[in-house]
Amino acid sequence: METNKLQQQLAELRKQLHFHNYRYHVLDAPVISDQDYDRLLSKLRQIETEHPEWITPDSPTQRTGAAPSEKFEKVQHPAPILSLANAFGTRDAIAWYERIVKIDDRVERTKFVVEPKIDGLSVVLHYENGVFVKGATRGDGLIGEDITANLRTVKAIPLRIPLSRQAGIQASASKSSPQNIQVPGILVVRGEVFMNIRDFEKLNQRLEENGEKTYLNPRNTAAGSLRQLDPALTSTRPLTILIYQILFSNGQVPFTQWDTLEYLQVLGFPITNSARRFDNIQTAVDYTEKWEKRRDELPYEADGMVIKIDDLRLASDLGVVGKDPRGAIAYKFPAREVATTLNEICVNIGRTGVLTPQAILAPVEIGGVVVERATLHNFDFIAEKDIRPGDQVLVKRAGEVIPYVIGPIKDSRTGNIKKYVPPKTCPACQQPVEHLDGEVAWYCVNSACPAQLVRNVEHFVSKGAMDISGLGIRIVEQLIETGLVKDVADLYRLDKEALLKLDGFAEKKATNLLNSIAETRQRSLGQLLTALGIRGVGEVSAMELSRNFHSLDNLSASSIEDLQNIPGIGPNIAAAIIDWFEQAHNRQVLKKLHSAGIWPVEDRQKSIRQSEALSGKTFVVTGTLSGFSRDSIKKFIEQNGGKVTDSVSAKTDFVLAGQNPGSKLEKARTFGIQVIGEDELLSLCEKTSI
Numbered sequence: 001m002e003t004n005k006l007q008q009q010l011a012e013l014r015k016q017l018h019f020h021n022y023r024y025h026v027l028d029a030p031v032i033s034d035q036d037y038d039r040l041l042s043k044l045r046q047i048e049t050e051h052p053e054w055i056t057p058d059s060p061t062q063r064t065g066a067a068p069s070e071k072f073e074k075v076q077h078p079a080p081i082l083s084l085a086n087a088f089g090t091r092d093a094i095a096w097y098e099r100i101v102k103i104d105d106r107v108e109r110t111k112f113v114v115e116p117k118i119d120g121l122s123v124v125l126h127y128e129n130g131v132f133v134k135g136a137t138r139g140d141g142l143i144g145e146d147i148t149a150n151l152r153t154v155k156a157i158p159l160r161i162p163l164s165r166q167a168g169i170q171a172s173a174s175k176s177s178p179q180n181i182q183v184p185g186i187l188v189v190r191g192e193v194f195m196n197i198r199d200f201e202k203l204n205q206r207l208e209e210n211g212e213k214t215y216l217n218p219r220n221t222a223a224g225s226l227r228q229l230d231p232a233l234t235s236t237r238p239l240t241i242l243i244y245q246i247l248f249s250n251g252q253v254p255f256t257q258w259d260t261l262e263y264l265q266v267l268g269f270p271i272t273n274s275a276r277r278f279d280n281i282q283t284a285v286d287y288t289e290k291w292e293k294r295r296d297e298l299p300y301e302a303d304g305m306v307i308k309i310d311d312l313r314l315a316s317d318l319g320v321v322g323k324d325p326r327g328a329i330a331y332k333f334p335a336r337e338v339a340t341t342l343n344e345i346c347v348n349i350g351r352t353g354v355l356t357p358q359a360i361l362a363p364v365e366i367g368g369v370v371v372e373r374a375t376l377h378n379f380d381f382i383a384e385k386d387i388r389p390g391d392q393v394l395v396k397r398a399g400e401v402i403p404y405v406i407g408p409i410k411d412s413r414t415g416n417i418k419k420y421v422p423p424k425t426c427p428a429c430q431q432p433v434e435h436l437d438g439e440v441a442w443y444c445v446n447s448a449c450p451a452q453l454v455r456n457v458e459h460f461v462s463k464g465a466m467d468i469s470g471l472g473i474r475i476v477e478q479l480i481e482t483g484l485v486k487d488v489a490d491l492y493r494l495d496k497e498a499l500l501k502l503d504g505f506a507e508k509k510a511t512n513l514l515n516s517i518a519e520t521r522q523r524s525l526g527q528l529l530t531a532l533g534i535r536g537v538g539e540v541s542a543m544e545l546s547r548n549f550h551s552l553d554n555l556s557a558s559s560i561e562d563l564q565n566i567p568g569i570g571p572n573i574a575a576a577i578i579d580w581f582e583q584a585h586n587r588q589v590l591k592k593l594h595s596a597g598i599w600p601v602e603d604r605q606k607s608i609r610q611s612e613a614l615s616g617k618t619f620v621v622t623g624t625l626s627g628f629s630r631d632s633i634k635k636f637i638e639q640n641g642g643k644v645t646d647s648v649s650a651k652t653d654f655v656l657a658g659q660n661p662g663s664k665l666e667k668a669r670t671f672g673i674q675v676i677g678e679d680e681l682l683s684l685c686e687k688t689s690i
Contacts, residue, residue, distance in 0.1 A: 120194030
C-alpha cells in the first residue's frame with residue numbers, strides 16, 4: 001500500500017478509536033461491540049509495528065480509556081492505570097510467555113496467578129489512615145473523575161479499615177512481608193465495580209414492573225450508575241466491587257500478587273474467590289481454558305481471565321510496551337455479545353398459531369459460531385425496546401442458548417429508520433390475527449393454516465405425545481406436500497401403496513412406519529391430549545385432565561367452571577380448551593380419530609394416585625437416575641401427587657439429582673432449593689405428608 005494511503009488509514013483508525021473510547025469510557029454508551037473494537041485496535045497496532053516512527057503519544061495504542069468528563073472534578077492517579085494486551089486462545093498466551101522469557105529468564109522460574117477479568121468499571125480508591133477519602137474512575141489512565149460520593153454508596157467498599165482488621169494483619173501477614181506490618185498511612189487500591197447477573201435481572205424486573213426504562217447489560221448499567229451526579233440514584237443500584245491491585249502505599253506491602261490478594265482480604269476488601277496460583281505457565285493456561293467452558297458458573301459477566309506474573313518486582317522490571325504491562329495478559333473468551341445490523345424482522349407461525357418475531361441479521365460471529373438469525377421474544381418486547389429494522393443491535397449467545405437480541409444501539413440510528421408495526425394478518429394464510437387481553441402472544445386461529453399443519457403433525461408424532469418413530473420433519477413435510485395428510489387424523493388412513501410412491505420409501509421403511517402408527521392405538525388419554533396441541537395444555541395438565549374427565553367425550557362436554565376446578569387450569573387455558581372443542585375443523589379431526597380407533601378411555605381405578613405424599617410439591621429432575629428413566633420418574637412423581645417442571649425457579653420445592661447433573665443443580669443451590677436423591681424421594685413417598 002502506498003505511504004500516503006497507509007497514513008490516511010492510520011489517521012482514520014485513530015479517529016474511530018478515539019470516538020469509540022469516548023463512547024465507552026465517558027458516555028458509557030458504546031455503539032460497537034468489544035470484538036469490533038479489538039479488531040480496529042489490532043489493525044492500528046499492526047501499522048504502528050511496521051512503522052514505529054509514526055507512533056504518537058496520543059495514539060490509542062499508547063493510552064488507556066479516554067479523557068475524563070468535564071462534569072466531574074479531576075483526580076491525578078498516583079501511578080498509571082494500565083490496561084492489558086489480549087490473548088485470543090492458548091497459542092497467544094504461550095506466545096506472550098515466550099516473549100517475556102527472552103526479555104528476562106527469571107520468568108522461567110516464577111509463579112503465575114490467574115484471576116477473572118470482570119466486565120465492569122475500573123475504579124481507584126484512596127485511603128488515608130485507614131479511612132476512605134477519595135474514589136475515581138480510570139479516565140485516561142493518568143487523570144480520572146472524582147466519583148467519591150457515588151462510590152460511598154457501594155456497600156462492598158469499606159469506608160474505614162477496622163482496627164480489628166489492622167491487628168489481624170500481624171497474625172495473617174503475607175510471607176513476603178515483615179510480620180509486624182501496619183496499615184499504611186496512605187493506601188491506593190484498584191478494583192472493578194460491577195453488578196452480579198442475578199441482581200441485574202432483578203433490577204430490570206423491578207424497573208419493568210414500575211413502567212421504567214430497562215437496561216441492556218450489567219456492565220453499562222454499573223458504569224452509568226457510578227458516572228452520574230446523583231448519589232441517591234447510585235445507592236438504589238445493586239453495585240458491588242472486587243479489589244485486585246495496590247497502586248501506591250507509603251508503607252510496606254506484599255511483593256507478590258498472591259500475597260497482595262491475601263493482604264487486601266485481611267484489610268477488609270472483597271477479592272475474587274476464583275483466583276489461583278500456579279507453578280508454571282502451562283498449568284495456569286490449563287486453568288484458564290477450564291473457565292472458558294465454565295464461565296456461566298461465575299455470578300458476574302467476565303470476558304476472560306487475567307494471567308499475571310506472581311512476582312510483582314519481576315513484573316515491574318519487565319516494563320511496559322505502549323499501554324500494556326508485559327507482566328500480565330488478558331486471556332479473552334470468545335465474544336458472546338456483539339453488535340450487528342438487524343436487516344429484517346420476519347414472523348414464524350407456531351403449531352398453536354402463535355406469531356413469533358425473529359431477527360434476520362447481517363452475519364456475525366459469536367463465540368465461534370456465525371449467527372444470522374436471533375429471537376426477538378415477542379411483539380411487546382420489540383415495542384418496549386423500540387427495535388427497528390435497519391438498527392444496529394446487540395446480540396447475545398450464551399452456551400447453547402439460542403441467540404437473542406438484547407436491544408438496539410439507538411445512538412447509531414439514522415433518521416430514516418421507521419418503527420416496526422406487527423402484522424395484522426397471518427403471513428402464511430392471510431387470515432386476521434387475534435390477541436387476548438392479558439396475554440403477550442398474538443395468534444392465527446385458522447386451524448387450516450398451512451404453516452401450523454406441519455408443526456401440528458410434528459408435535460402430534462413427537463415423544464411425550466403419540467411417539468410415532470420414523471416420522472421426522474422431512475417425512476411430515478413430504479406427506480403434507482403430496483396431500484396425503486391434511487390433518488393429524490389422516491396419519492391413520494395411510495397405506496403401504498401410497499407410501500411406496502413417495503421418494504425414499506421402500507417396502508421395509510413403509511412397513512415400519514405403518515407399524516409405528518398402529519402401535520399408537522395403545523397410547524393413553526393423557527398422551528393423546530398432549531398430542532392434540534390444545535393451547536396451554538402440556539404433559540402435566542393433560543395428565544390432570546385425563547385423571548378427572550377420563551375420556552374425550554366427557555372433556556368436550558365440560559364447562560369453564562368444571563375445567564377451572566382442575567389443578568393448573570386457569571381461566572385462559574380453560575377458555576382455550578372450550579374454544580378448541582367448539583371449532584368445526586377440530587371436531588372433524590376427533591370424528592376421524594374415533595373412526596380410526598384412536599379413542600382412549602382412562603380407567604377410573606388406574607387414575608387414582610398411588611398416594612398424596614408429594615401433593616403440592618414441584619420437582620425438577622437433573623442428571624441420570626439409576627432406578628428410573630425420565631418418563632418413569634415423571635410418572636412416579638405425578639402418581640404420588642407431585643408435579644414435574646423443566647426449569648428451576650423460586651417455586652421449585654425439590655431438585656432430584658442423579659449422576660452428572662447439569663446447570664440446574666447450581667441454580668438450585670443459588671435459590672437455596674433442597675437437592676435430594678432417589679432414596680430420599682422414595683423415603684418422602686413412604687410418609688403420609690411432607
